[in-house]
Amino acid sequence: MHAVVGLGNPGAEYENTRHNAGRMVIAELARRAGGTLKAQKATRTHALSAWIGTPERGQKAVLATCNTYMNVSGGPVKALLSYFGVAPETLVVIHDELDLPFGTLKLKRGGGEGGHNGLKSISQSLATKDYIRLRFGIGRPPGRQDPADYVLRPFPKSDRAELDLLISRAADAVEDVLLDGLERATLRLHSA
Numbered sequence: 001m002h003a004v005v006g007l008g009n010p011g012a013e014y015e016n017t018r019h020n021a022g023r024m025v026i027a028e029l030a031r032r033a034g035g036t037l038k039a040q041k042a043t044r045t046h047a048l049s050a051w052i053g054t055p056e057r058g059q060k061a062v063l064a065t066c067n068t069y070m071n072v073s074g075g076p077v078k079a080l081l082s083y084f085g086v087a088p089e090t091l092v093v094i095h096d097e098l099d100l101p102f103g104t105l106k107l108k109r110g111g112g113e114g115g116h117n118g119l120k121s122i123s124q125s126l127a128t129k130d131y132i133r134l135r136f137g138i139g140r141p142p143g144r145q146d147p148a149d150y151v152l153r154p155f156p157k158s159d160r161a162e163l164d165l166l167i168s169r170a171a172d173a174v175e176d177v178l179l180d181g182l183e184r185a186t187l188r189l190h191s192a
Contacts, residue, residue: 002061002178003086004029005045005077007095007118009069009152019151021136021167022094023065028171030063037065043079044068052178059178062086071117074125081126091131092177094170095119098147100137103162105170107177107186108133132182136170 006022014020030037033050040047047064062084066076081088099114100106110129113119123129141150155163169189176185 001084001086002059002090002092003064003077003081003084004061004092004094004174004178005064005066005073005080007070007073007093008065010065010067014152016154017152018096018138018155019070021096021138021170022134024163024167025094025134025136025170025174026063026065028167029174032171032175033063035063037063039067040064040080040083043083044076045080047080047084049084052175057179061178072121073118074121074123077122078125088126088128088131091126092134092174093119093122093131094134094136094174096138096151097135098138098140098151100135100139102137102139102159103166104135104137105166105173105189106135106137107173107182107189108135109182132177134170134173134177136166 006026008020008023030048035048035050037046037048044067045064047062049062051058052061053059064080066073068076095118109132141147173185173189176188
Protein backbone atom coordinates (compact mmCIF):
# COMPACT_ATOMS: atom_id res chain seq x y z
CA MET A 1 0.00 0.00 0.00
CA HIS A 2 1.09 3.56 -0.72
CA ALA A 3 0.36 6.78 1.12
CA VAL A 4 0.03 9.94 -0.96
CA VAL A 5 0.26 13.21 0.96
CA GLY A 6 -0.37 16.62 -0.53
CA LEU A 7 1.42 19.37 1.36
CA GLY A 8 -0.13 22.73 2.14
CA ASN A 9 -1.75 24.75 4.89
CA PRO A 10 -5.23 24.13 6.31
CA GLY A 11 -7.89 26.83 6.25
CA ALA A 12 -9.89 28.73 3.65
CA GLU A 13 -7.39 31.61 3.50
CA TYR A 14 -4.73 29.27 2.05
CA GLU A 15 -7.00 27.20 -0.18
CA ASN A 16 -5.96 28.53 -3.60
CA THR A 17 -2.39 29.55 -2.79
CA ARG A 18 0.73 28.29 -4.52
CA HIS A 19 1.81 26.57 -1.28
CA ASN A 20 -1.31 24.39 -1.47
CA ALA A 21 -0.61 22.83 -4.87
CA GLY A 22 -0.14 19.44 -3.18
CA ARG A 23 -3.51 19.66 -1.45
CA MET A 24 -5.15 20.54 -4.79
CA VAL A 25 -3.75 17.36 -6.37
CA ILE A 26 -5.04 15.25 -3.46
CA ALA A 27 -8.51 16.77 -3.94
CA GLU A 28 -8.39 15.70 -7.61
CA LEU A 29 -7.24 12.17 -6.72
CA ALA A 30 -10.03 11.85 -4.13
CA ARG A 31 -12.56 13.08 -6.71
CA ARG A 32 -11.35 10.47 -9.20
CA ALA A 33 -11.57 7.75 -6.54
CA GLY A 34 -15.14 8.82 -5.75
CA GLY A 35 -14.41 9.50 -2.09
CA THR A 36 -14.07 12.25 0.45
CA LEU A 37 -11.21 12.93 2.83
CA LYS A 38 -12.33 12.47 6.44
CA ALA A 39 -10.74 13.81 9.63
CA GLN A 40 -8.37 11.31 11.27
CA LYS A 41 -7.91 12.61 14.81
CA ALA A 42 -5.18 10.11 15.67
CA THR A 43 -2.98 11.26 12.79
CA ARG A 44 -3.92 14.96 12.56
CA THR A 45 -4.78 14.47 8.89
CA HIS A 46 -7.75 14.28 6.58
CA ALA A 47 -7.46 10.93 4.82
CA LEU A 48 -9.21 8.59 2.42
CA SER A 49 -8.37 4.93 1.89
CA ALA A 50 -9.06 4.50 -1.82
CA TRP A 51 -8.69 2.17 -4.77
CA ILE A 52 -6.63 3.82 -7.50
CA GLY A 53 -7.10 2.47 -11.01
CA THR A 54 -9.52 -0.16 -12.27
CA PRO A 55 -10.72 -3.31 -10.51
CA GLU A 56 -8.54 -5.38 -12.87
CA ARG A 57 -5.47 -3.20 -12.45
CA GLY A 58 -5.44 -1.09 -9.36
CA GLN A 59 -3.70 -0.27 -6.13
CA LYS A 60 -4.94 0.53 -2.64
CA ALA A 61 -3.65 3.86 -1.35
CA VAL A 62 -4.21 6.33 1.44
CA LEU A 63 -4.70 9.88 0.19
CA ALA A 64 -4.12 12.57 2.81
CA THR A 65 -3.56 16.19 3.72
CA CYS A 66 -2.20 17.37 7.07
CA ASN A 67 -4.30 19.40 9.50
CA THR A 68 -1.16 21.22 10.60
CA TYR A 69 0.78 23.97 8.89
CA MET A 70 3.23 23.00 6.18
CA ASN A 71 6.34 23.51 8.32
CA VAL A 72 5.28 20.81 10.82
CA SER A 73 3.98 18.18 8.38
CA GLY A 74 6.39 15.53 9.65
CA GLY A 75 4.46 14.49 12.77
CA PRO A 76 1.15 13.92 10.98
CA VAL A 77 2.86 12.11 8.07
CA LYS A 78 4.72 9.80 10.45
CA ALA A 79 1.49 9.12 12.40
CA LEU A 80 -0.39 8.43 9.13
CA LEU A 81 2.20 5.90 7.95
CA SER A 82 2.16 4.17 11.33
CA TYR A 83 -1.65 4.13 11.55
CA PHE A 84 -2.10 2.61 8.07
CA GLY A 85 1.02 0.41 8.18
CA VAL A 86 2.69 2.12 5.22
CA ALA A 87 6.48 2.01 4.75
CA PRO A 88 8.25 5.35 4.16
CA GLU A 89 9.67 4.14 0.83
CA THR A 90 6.11 3.83 -0.53
CA LEU A 91 5.21 7.39 0.53
CA VAL A 92 4.52 9.91 -2.24
CA VAL A 93 4.67 13.58 -1.19
CA ILE A 94 3.26 16.24 -3.53
CA HIS A 95 4.66 19.71 -2.91
CA ASP A 96 5.12 23.14 -4.45
CA GLU A 97 8.58 23.81 -5.89
CA LEU A 98 10.07 27.29 -6.29
CA ASP A 99 13.03 25.96 -8.29
CA LEU A 100 10.85 24.72 -11.16
CA PRO A 101 9.02 27.07 -13.52
CA PHE A 102 5.24 27.17 -13.30
CA GLY A 103 3.88 24.39 -15.47
CA THR A 104 6.69 21.93 -14.72
CA LEU A 105 6.15 18.65 -12.87
CA LYS A 106 9.02 16.40 -11.80
CA LEU A 107 9.20 13.07 -9.99
CA LYS A 108 12.12 11.88 -7.90
CA ARG A 109 13.00 9.65 -4.97
CA GLY A 110 14.96 11.07 -2.07
CA GLY A 111 17.45 13.87 -2.32
CA GLY A 112 17.60 17.21 -0.57
CA GLU A 113 14.74 19.39 0.53
CA GLY A 114 15.85 22.51 -1.36
CA GLY A 115 14.87 24.76 1.54
CA HIS A 116 11.32 23.38 1.62
CA ASN A 117 10.34 23.32 5.30
CA GLY A 118 7.54 20.80 4.80
CA LEU A 119 9.97 18.29 3.30
CA LYS A 120 12.54 19.02 6.02
CA SER A 121 9.93 18.27 8.68
CA ILE A 122 8.94 14.99 7.00
CA SER A 123 12.55 13.86 6.52
CA GLN A 124 13.36 14.61 10.16
CA SER A 125 10.25 12.85 11.51
CA LEU A 126 10.74 9.76 9.35
CA ALA A 127 14.55 9.77 9.81
CA THR A 128 14.86 9.18 6.07
CA LYS A 129 14.79 11.11 2.81
CA ASP A 130 14.00 7.94 0.86
CA TYR A 131 10.46 8.72 -0.21
CA ILE A 132 8.98 9.77 -3.54
CA ARG A 133 8.35 13.42 -4.28
CA LEU A 134 6.19 14.96 -6.99
CA ARG A 135 7.53 18.48 -7.42
CA PHE A 136 4.87 20.93 -8.65
CA GLY A 137 6.63 23.93 -10.20
CA ILE A 138 5.37 27.33 -9.09
CA GLY A 139 8.38 29.38 -10.24
CA ARG A 140 10.35 32.02 -8.40
CA PRO A 141 8.83 35.27 -7.15
CA PRO A 142 9.25 38.29 -9.40
CA GLY A 143 11.76 40.97 -8.49
CA ARG A 144 12.57 41.14 -4.81
CA GLN A 145 9.32 39.66 -3.53
CA ASP A 146 9.86 37.52 -0.44
CA PRO A 147 9.49 33.81 -1.32
CA ALA A 148 7.42 33.23 1.87
CA ASP A 149 4.97 35.93 0.77
CA TYR A 150 4.94 34.61 -2.82
CA VAL A 151 4.02 31.01 -1.92
CA LEU A 152 1.16 32.19 0.30
CA ARG A 153 -0.47 34.17 -2.51
CA PRO A 154 -3.18 32.69 -4.74
CA PHE A 155 -2.26 31.61 -8.25
CA PRO A 156 -2.93 34.61 -10.52
CA LYS A 157 -5.92 34.53 -12.87
CA SER A 158 -3.53 34.25 -15.82
CA ASP A 159 -2.41 30.83 -14.51
CA ARG A 160 -5.86 29.43 -13.62
CA ALA A 161 -6.61 27.73 -16.97
CA GLU A 162 -3.24 25.99 -17.03
CA LEU A 163 -3.45 25.23 -13.29
CA ASP A 164 -6.42 22.91 -13.74
CA LEU A 165 -4.55 21.02 -16.46
CA LEU A 166 -1.43 20.79 -14.26
CA ILE A 167 -3.43 19.42 -11.33
CA SER A 168 -4.87 16.78 -13.64
CA ARG A 169 -1.41 15.91 -15.04
CA ALA A 170 -0.02 15.69 -11.49
CA ALA A 171 -2.83 13.34 -10.48
CA ASP A 172 -2.07 11.23 -13.58
CA ALA A 173 1.60 11.08 -12.53
CA VAL A 174 0.70 9.89 -9.03
CA GLU A 175 -1.58 7.20 -10.48
CA ASP A 176 1.27 6.13 -12.79
CA VAL A 177 3.63 5.81 -9.81
CA LEU A 178 1.14 3.64 -7.95
CA LEU A 179 0.22 1.44 -10.92
CA ASP A 180 3.47 1.26 -12.93
CA GLY A 181 6.24 2.20 -10.50
CA LEU A 182 8.42 5.28 -10.20
CA GLU A 183 10.75 4.55 -13.12
CA ARG A 184 7.99 4.16 -15.72
CA ALA A 185 5.99 7.05 -14.28
CA THR A 186 9.08 9.28 -14.42
CA LEU A 187 9.78 8.38 -18.04
CA ARG A 188 6.16 9.08 -19.00
CA LEU A 189 5.98 12.40 -17.12
CA HIS A 190 9.37 13.74 -18.16
CA SER A 191 8.89 12.85 -21.84
CA ALA A 192 5.44 14.47 -22.08
